[in-house]
Amino acid sequence: MCQLLGMNCNTPTDIVFSFTGFAYRAGRTGEHIDGWGIAFFEGRAVRHFVDHQAALVSPIADLIRRYPIKSTNVIAHIRKATVGSVILENCHPFIREMWGRYWVFAHNGDLKAYEPVLDGPYQPVGSTDSERAFCWILQSLRARFAERPSRDVLAEALRGLCADIATHGTFNMMLSDGTELYAHCSTRLHYLVRQHPFATASLSDDEVTVNFAEVTTPDDRVAVIVTEPLTANETWLPFAPGELKVFVDGAPV
Amino acid sequence: MCQLLGMNCNTPTDIVFSFTGFAYRAGRTGEHIDGWGIAFFEGRAVRHFVDHQAALVSPIADLIRRYPIKSTNVIAHIRKATVGSVILENCHPFIREMWGRYWVFAHNGDLKAYEPVLDGPYQPVGSTDSERAFCWILQSLRARFAERPSRDVLAEALRGLCADIATHGTFNMMLSDGTELYAHCSTRLHYLVRQHPFATASLSDDEVTVNFAEVTTPDDRVAVIVTEPLTANETWLPFAPGELKVFVDGAPV
Numbered sequence: 001m002c003q004l005l006g007m008n009c010n011t012p013t014d015i016v017f018s019f020t021g022f023a024y025r026a027g028r029t030g031e032h033i034d035g036w037g038i039a040f041f042e043g044r045a046v047r048h049f050v051d052h053q054a055a056l057v058s059p060i061a062d063l064i065r066r067y068p069i070k071s072t073n074v075i076a077h078i079r080k081a082t083v084g085s086v087i088l089e090n091c092h093p094f095i096r097e098m099w100g101r102y103w104v105f106a107h108n109g110d111l112k113a114y115e116p117v118l119d120g121p122y123q124p125v126g127s128t129d130s131e132r133a134f135c136w137i138l139q140s141l142r143a144r145f146a147e148r149p150s151r152d153v154l155a156e157a158l159r160g161l162c163a164d165i166a167t168h169g170t171f172n173m174m175l176s177d178g179t180e181l182y183a184h185c186s187t188r189l190h191y192l193v194r195q196h197p198f199a200t201a202s203l204s205d206d207e208v209t210v211n212f213a214e215v216t217t218p219d220d221r222v223a224v225i226v227t228e229p230l231t232a233n234e235t236w237l238p239f240a241p242g243e244l245k246v247f248v249d250g251a252p253v
Numbered sequence: 254m255c256q257l258l259g260m261n262c263n264t265p266t267d268i269v270f271s272f273t274g275f276a277y278r279a280g281r282t283g284e285h286i287d288g289w290g291i292a293f294f295e296g297r298a299v300r301h302f303v304d305h306q307a308a309l310v311s312p313i314a315d316l317i318r319r320y321p322i323k324s325t326n327v328i329a330h331i332r333k334a335t336v337g338s339v340i341l342e343n344c345h346p347f348i349r350e351m352w353g354r355y356w357v358f359a360h361n362g363d364l365k366a367y368e369p370v371l372d373g374p375y376q377p378v379g380s381t382d383s384e385r386a387f388c389w390i391l392q393s394l395r396a397r398f399a400e401r402p403s404r405d406v407l408a409e410a411l412r413g414l415c416a417d418i419a420t421h422g423t424f425n426m427m428l429s430d431g432t433e434l435y436a437h438c439s440t441r442l443h444y445l446v447r448q449h450p451f452a453t454a455s456l457s458d459d460e461v462t463v464n465f466a467e468v469t470t471p472d473d474r475v476a477v478i479v480t481e482p483l484t485a486n487e488t489w490l491p492f493a494p495g496e497l498k499v500f501v502d503g504a505p506v
Contacts (some may be wrong), residue, residue: 040309040340042340043340043341043342043343044342044378044379045303045340045344045378045379047302047303047341048301049300050298050300056449059316059320060316060320063312063313063316067312067313087295087296087297087298088295088296088300089296089297089298091298094346096350097349097375097376097378098374099376099464100376100377100378101378102378120374121373121374121395122350123350123352124297125297125298125350125354125355126297158391183257220469229428
């Protein structure tokens with residue numbers, strides 16, 4: 001299995017604190033050592049980093065921990081391989097372009113006997129069930145919408161597609177084109193919203209504490225979505241099984 | 254204008270030496286300060302790094318100079334903006350998936366009044382003439398071939414497409430899906446092949462010297478393709494205007 005981490009904000013924010021705790025699960029406090037990846041939106045553009053080394057030892061993950069890349073939408077993934085070997089093309093998140101926007105996708109869970117008909121323009125490059133699901137989602141959306149629909153219409157379509165895929169197994173996933181962040185829970189996903197008045201947070205996976213009041217302005221709002229809560233002293237809200245949430249400007253809508 | 258750098262090898266090789274000299278043109282020995290990017294193939298997968306900061310000062314470029322990522326096909330680009338503003342989505346190289354492979358593309362030159370009809374699955378995310386040309390190339394190839402054709406058939410098709418685009422302006426470009434590297438010259442492009450017996454090379458843009466005999470095996474072969482020669486003591490061969498070369502296993506075929 002794998003773990004997912006997402007962030008959606010109303011102002012560009014770095015993910016150094018959350019990624020630091022998350023990366024410790026890749027070898028120190030967790031067994032997710034079969035690669036990792038992270039994608040940062042900057043406007044319509046994406047910075048994409050993947051590595052088949054564990055996030056705990058990867059020089060590229062070290063860069064992410066030390067270089068505060070500011071973004072309004074981030075999706076990260078640490079992998080414990082179940083389907084597909086430990087090679088770079090199987091590392092999440094995956095990216096494709098649709099409707100003139102980049103779409104970033106990461107998945108946690110196993111899909112059993114999942115072989116959707118992929119006869120559209122999106123073909124998997126690697127061998128994971130996850131990338132097949134991503135290609136099928138994009139193919140299905142493109143077949144239905146000639147251009148990007150509104151957030152509500154897109155969310156409704158995604159709910160149906162995720163429910164369909166989830167009949168094949170566990171389908172916790174995050175998807176974004178840099179505007180909103182869509183998160184679907186089939187078994188485990190938690191989130192919290194940090195906003196004024198900001199408090200101090202302490203990582204569960206390391207002795208790191210941040211006083212967000214010192215690094216934010218009163219208008220900032222940040223939603224963090226993750227498989228397992230990252231901090232011990234904040235209240236993380238669980239998703240309901242089968243729930244798809246849309247995060248906009250740092251909060252669910 | 255911009256500058257291009259490509260590498261095609263028969264065994265995974267790092268590009269630290271060439272990229273170091275190339276990056277000096279982004280602010281020290283050249284004026285290409287409006288962003289940069291590099292893509293490394295590892296098998297079918299791509300590591301993609303872009304930054305809108307100059308390669309000379311970018312922390313990510315610093316990682317590339319210090320962390321020897323080994324690859325058989327690399328495409329890099331430093332940008333001096335002419336069309337499209339200095340934002341991340343306008344940084345080359347661009348990536349799209351076609352036929353279940355990632356395709357990486359970078360362009361040097363200006364295309365005048367270039368507005369191809371893009372009614373296929375590939376739409377530009379940024380505002381450059383280069384990304385429009387890339388989308389049009391992929392759209393045209395996909396319309397002609399349901400799956401990846403042989404190297405010779407693909408090269409012949411690309412020759413026609415490049416000639417068509419070059420009627421709109423300067424079109425020096427590099428394209429790869431990780432198997433071969435295709436390079437088209439409309440005005441300026443040079444290459445060399447390094448192979449046994451390896452010698453010492455000295456960068457033109459910095460006081461850096463490498464004795465390749467110490468870091469290679471006799472079977473290694475590396476082709477380096479670049480806008481302007483990177484070393485002063487090696488013989489770089491110019492492309493002819495209008496020429497498309499295919500590099501396989503470290504040499505043109």
